[in-house]
Amino acid sequence: MKKIFSRPESLTAKRNIYCSGCGHGIVHRLIAEVIDELGIREKTIGVAPVGCAVFAYDYWNFDVTEAAHGRPPAVATGIKRVLPDRVVFTYQGDGDLAAIGTAETVHAANRGENITIIFVNNGVYGMTGGQMAPTTLIAQKTTTTPLGRDPKIAGYPIKISEALGQLEGSVYIERVTVNSPKNTIKAKRAIKKAFQNQIQNKGFSLVEVLSMCPIAWGVNPVEALKWIEQKMIPVFPLGVIKDKDLTAKGNL
């Protein structure tokens, strides 16, 4: 018999500390597989965020640093400008990317930095205990919106990917999810494209991944898959938001 699916080389053997049913582990693996398949493990530098994925450097088997909360796009910019032939990506949650790091995200995109961003959106601050994130849904209960998010008080879930798509500097933006095998395989295709774009010097690519946080949502891991389907996707629709390749061909 031969092994057809197993831990990719770009993932260490270390057991992750994420909660049971958390989507981060799947996204970590997708990135590791893509890096293996593109043969770029030895020239990749990852930038981990502050949030649940702050320990990502323990799980990836390539060079990884950790940035201050929200600053990965600035750190990645510094790295990429000095070493343009390396593959540089950031891995950020919704608080990191769309709240405290909004400016860094918007301006890295606007400069067309030739980097890849994997944006994991689960609608809450997980690590600090399930507080409201910028992407928290209307009426969603969190520890800081105990009665549900009221837009009159706390604004609306921010569609940062759509906003970034409006910028001239962004090249490719797609929203995917990992709530089913089919969607997970699609997510991997998008992540691969975002890395390939960088290798081909196309510029700023971002993949937003809707990801499960069963603990903060107060559901079990299986219910969390449905939660994404029924609650998140209607607000954050899946699909390509921007692809300059397709625009050029007139397909989008």
Add this chain to the structure above:
Amino acid sequence: MENRILMQGNHAVGEGGLQGGCQAYFGYPITPQNELTQYMAKRMVEERKVFIQAESELAAINMVFGASLVGARAMTTSSSPGISLKQEGISYMVGCELPGVIVNIQRGGPGLGNIAGAQGDYFQATRGGGHGDYYLIVLAPDSVQEMYDLTREAFDLADKYRNPVIVLADGILGQMLEPVKIVKKNPMSNFSAKKDWILDGCKGRKPRMVRSLLMGEGVLEEHNLKLGKKYERMRKSEVRVETDNLEDAEVALVGYGISARICKEAMEIARQKGIKVGLVRPITLWPFPEKVIAENVDRLKAFLVIEMSLGQMVEDVRLATNGKCPVYFYGRTGGGIPEVDVIVERIEKILK
């Protein structure tokens, strides 16, 4: 005369940075250091190096973090309010042991303050500045020549200790023009080969991680103790101070940066009047030249500290005297400049 060029202080910092081997510069506009960012916009591109006008000071310091992480000599510059924003990144750089040069062309504060030269950021610079438990070497030029020299040397010091270095100047030094002697040398010769900690892709080696989050029991303490030993080495080896006329002095003026130049003038005038005045000019504000103060406590009648603040360095002078010699203070704040006549009057009053 040796070959001198007339140069603005801000430009001298930029050129000093280039001669120090700066490979990546990240700036954000703020008065009174704009000429520096503008200078780098031109010169870094001429030298085919990295220049970015960042979207904020926060982004700029984190770009320095990234550039330094992959082995480049990197610099960012700003003025007081912008330096406050950079403190987050500076703390992370220290935690990750990343070198880098940060230049503060101080202006009046607190808050937005004004754009006049001031020295209100002494505490911030010499006590770490950001969160956590750390120190940085702080260099204080007092001339356009030293803006050039000390910025150049800051890169070596940063690499030597794998720690950020601050050049603490002010708006007057930034804006003024003076002749500068440009000294060219190979800046990378000493340290470039030793960067065996950078992230540049794990080809041919094990993957590395650079981080400052150290959650395991006792791990952070161990790390901080290691950094502490580094700070001790800095304290032992890097103190720089200029002294003048201390041998027969009754009163020593203590000032840094632009205030020190005012002190020098006051000392000359006092000496013309027959008053025996000496000078201590700390060039490194951290490590502070406490030894030279302590050594003179018995001979001197008093120290008079001159600053463009409500009194910050004066505390370090008091600590160094350890109560064994009176320490007086005269300062102007909010952009005010200490007056030579007033300094001389104060000295006369002290000696009465």
Add this chain to the structure above:
Amino acid sequence: MREEIIMAGFGGQGIMFAGTLLAHAAMEEGLNVTYFPSYGAEMRGGTANCTVIISDENIGSPVVTNPSALLAMNESSLEKFSSKVKKDGLIIVNSSLLKKEIKINDVEILKIPATELAEKLGDNKVANMVILGAYINRSKVVSLERTMDSLKKVLGEGRKNLLKLNREALKKGEENR
């Protein structure tokens, strides 16, 4: 020897340029020199001033309260700084833009119709050079020749076309005393 010069005028009258030129010439003379500009909001549209200190000894603060010389390019600058000039100091004033009579005790006052002289040369923008020329003649702190050389360097390649006119204006000022 120590000279402390404040130059002041409207923004756009070339105050900063004249100050830089004087500083450069002083450096070429082998002297110590500092140049300190006013900066900030004043720079745009309002008044502009700068301080040049030239000395054969070390220079302390580049900022002075009581200059030994004031080069005033307009009336408001004269009003702002004239009372601060040291006893037995020098004021050179652009009399073309002066409406009032001036009386200041214990100070030598030199009136130069700089704007008119500059206009005769073809451009009133070089009034700054006329005033500077007059100062150089009066103070002898730097030589005219040295200043002419410095002018070339300070203008640089980019503004080479302005060299001839500026030199003429310097010379004009130097002759008018």
Add this chain to the structure above:
Amino acid sequence: MGKIIINIEQCKGCKLCVIFCPKQLIKLSEKLNPAGYHPAEFIDNGQCNSCGLCYQMCPDVAIEVWKGEKR
């Protein structure tokens, strides 16, 4: 014919593999693993066709999928 190998130590018993296995060949064990979870357990009855859906959904990358040679 295929099989999967589950790393019992890494499994957190989230059940995502269980619900996506088209042949219902995975269940949660009644035993506890060292981290206190009931880990997933493979029912090896010769029906596994190595589709890998369990692997795709495992947040802990705790599943290896093996495929038999064609006979």
